[in-house]
Amino acid sequence: MIQLHQVSKVYPERGEALRQVSLQIDRGEMAFLTGPSGAGKSTLLKIIALIERHTRGQVVVDGKNLERIGRRALPYYRRHIGFIFQDHRLLTERTVFDNVALPLVVAGVGRGEIERRVRAALDKVGLLAMERRHPRALSSGEQQRVGIARAVVHRPALLLADEPTGNLDPELSLEIMRLFEQFNRVGVTVLIASHDLMLIRSMPHRIIRLRDGRVEDSGRREAS
Amino acid sequence: MNRSRRDRRARWTAWVTAHLQAAVSSLGQLVRAPLSTLITSAVIGITLCLPAALYFALEDLSRALSGLDREQSVSLYLRREVTLEQARALAGHLQTQPGVGSVSLIDADTALEQFRRQSGYDQALALLEENPLPHVLVVTPLQRLDPSGIEALQKRLAGLPEVELAQYDLLWIQRLDAILAVARRATTLVSALLAIAVLVIVGNTIRVAIDQRRDEIVIGKLFGATDAFMRRPFLYAGAGYGLFAGVIACILLGLGELLLQGPVTRVSGLYQSGFRLGWIDPGNLLSLLLSGLLLGLIGAWFTVVRRLREIEPQ
Numbered sequence: 001m002i003q004l005h006q007v008s009k010v011y012p013e014r015g016e017a018l019r020q021v022s023l024q025i026d027r028g029e030m031a032f033l034t035g036p037s038g039a040g041k042s043t044l045l046k047i048i049a050l051i052e053r054h055t056r057g058q059v060v061v062d063g064k065n066l067e068r069i070g071r072r073a074l075p076y077y078r079r080h081i082g083f084i085f086q087d088h089r090l091l092t093e094r095t096v097f098d099n100v101a102l103p104l105v106v107a108g109v110g111r112g113e114i115e116r117r118v119r120a121a122l123d124k125v126g127l128l129a130m131e132r133r134h135p136r137a138l139s140s141g142e143q144q145r146v147g148i149a150r151a152v153v154h155r156p157a158l159l160l161a162d163e164p165t166g167n168l169d170p171e172l173s174l175e176i177m178r179l180f181e182q183f184n185r186v187g188v189t190v191l192i193a194s195h196d197l198m199l200i201r202s203m204p205h206r207i208i209r210l211r212d213g214r215v216e217d218s219g220r221r222e223a224s
Numbered sequence: 225m226n227r228s229r230r231d232r233r234a235r236w237t238a239w240v241t242a243h244l245q246a247a248v249s250s251l252g253q254l255v256r257a258p259l260s261t262l263i264t265s266a267v268i269g270i271t272l273c274l275p276a277a278l279y280f281a282l283e284d285l286s287r288a289l290s291g292l293d294r295e296q297s298v299s300l301y302l303r304r305e306v307t308l309e310q311a312r313a314l315a316g317h318l319q320t321q322p323g324v325g326s327v328s329l330i331d332a333d334t335a336l337e338q339f340r341r342q343s344g345y346d347q348a349l350a351l352l353e354e355n356p357l358p359h360v361l362v363v364t365p366l367q368r369l370d371p372s373g374i375e376a377l378q379k380r381l382a383g384l385p386e387v388e389l390a391q392y393d394l395l396w397i398q399r400l401d402a403i404l405a406v407a408r409r410a411t412t413l414v415s416a417l418l419a420i421a422v423l424v425i426v427g428n429t430i431r432v433a434i435d436q437r438r439d440e441i442v443i444g445k446l447f448g449a450t451d452a453f454m455r456r457p458f459l460y461a462g463a464g465y466g467l468f469a470g471v472i473a474c475i476l477l478g479l480g481e482l483l484l485q486g487p488v489t490r491v492s493g494l495y496q497s498g499f500r501l502g503w504i505d506p507g508n509l510l511s512l513l514l515s516g517l518l519l520g521l522i523g524a525w526f527t528v529v530r531r532l533r534e535i536e537p538q
Binding site: 071075103105111 | 237238239241242440442444445446449450451453536538
């Protein structure tokens with residue numbers, strides 16, 4: 001699903017954030033990305049979501065070489081990705097329903113279809129009763145679940161999450177991770193950046209460790 | 225075949241729906257902030273109605289002038305000693321000259337009678353011992369001449385021994401035309417400047433609107449919104465401001481006509497002209513609404529294209 005080959009990212013102000021990173025994440029895999037802050041976790045996710053462009057090397061996602069995706073094709077590429085942020089990034093003026101519907105509205109999906117799919121997504125994260133509420137009226141854990149519903153409502157092939165449990169207590173964090181596992185079980189490739197080692201070690205998934213922009217441990221135990 | 229047609233129809237429906245949604249939502253936003261919408265539209269409306277009033281008034285004036293008798297003619301005021309017989313003979317002679325279409329004679333007595341009737345100086349005129357007016361021949365060229373041609377004709381006729389003064393009657397209209405041309409050019413200039421002002425006002429208003437919805441734009445882009453999708457509501461908002469402004473400008477023009485029609489009619493009455501302000505005219509109002517709409521759209525377009533490109537997810 002994701003192949004990185006000798007990928008480097010240089011920021012003009014901060015210097016090298018990624019140094020010759022090579023990684024492969026298979027279709028349907030669930031993997032954690034960990035390492036101290038500044039190790040390049042967020043940068044890696046941003047490069048995969050094409051929020052940032054890598055400086056050197058090659059990135060192929062779902063068979064597409066990211067260098068070949070220009071400005072015009074970018075929106076259509078992003079429609080295959082669901083993105084989850086630590087700070088939720090919900091639109092506070094809109095209802096929960098409208099927040100979750102956004103990826104569908106943006107893609108020009110019809111009204112009836114939107115209603116069906118938003119309700120299904122909210123149901124999956126256990127917030128169906130909250131659809132008329134505004135995000136500010138929800139707890140932090142609930143807000144994150146709205147963010148997850150929004151990230152899966154358009155049935156992306158790839159879910160990227162940047163510290164999705166950063167602000168949550170352990171119990172809620174585990175709940176959120178279980179949600180990701182559910183989506184993974186139906187075939188969605190999931191890549192989660194997290195520094196919560198306790199939590200991610202308790203789960204039976206691959207852990208990729210970054211340090212100073214390099215892959216310290218690719219989490220693969222295959223003989224190579 | 226059937227399938228592709230159905231796909232096309234579905235895509236078309238989705239496109240129309242997206243446009244309708246964008247239009248409704250951006251108009252809704254304008255309506256939800258009525259005061260600021262009204263103020264912005266009023267500023268644009270005033271800016272629009274000024275050049276429109278000038279332009280439409282000039283149009284009317286030109287039309288009124290072109291309605292005047294535009295027949296080119298040269299009036300020949302004959303010398304006092306030229307008798308009526310001689311005047312008739314001269315008229316007959318001129319009639320045979322090349323380039324001359326018709327010659328009519330206004331004899332001194334008829335002219336005095338006319339003057340008496342029109343001026344009302346009956347008693348003063350009665351004191352005159354003899355008619356002070358000369359016989360006049362009005363020469364109309366065979367075909368319409370350009371200014372230099374008519375001037376040549378006038379010079380030639382002025383050279384005749386019987387002629388005291390040869391006057392080209394349309395000179396004043398020519399002068400007025402020249403003044404109108406200046407006024408029209410000035411109006412065009414003012415309109416261009418004010419159109420730029422409208423573009424700037426709309427652009428700035430839309431820029432503020434974009435900045436207020438920055439989060440929405442960032443999230444939209446992250447989840448695959450195309451530039452066109454993001455542009456749409458702001459373009460509709462720009463067009464909406466322009467249209468409201470057009471309506472306001474129409475109302476202002478209507479008020480202006482109401483207030484000015486009386487005095488203008490009085491002035492034109494003194495010049496024995498039927499000239500009236502014709503601002504309230506379906507064509508004028510329609511073109512005002514359309515220019516408002518277009519300027520709003522263009523002003524929004526410039527800002528939106530530039531601004532949306534700057535706002536990217538971080």
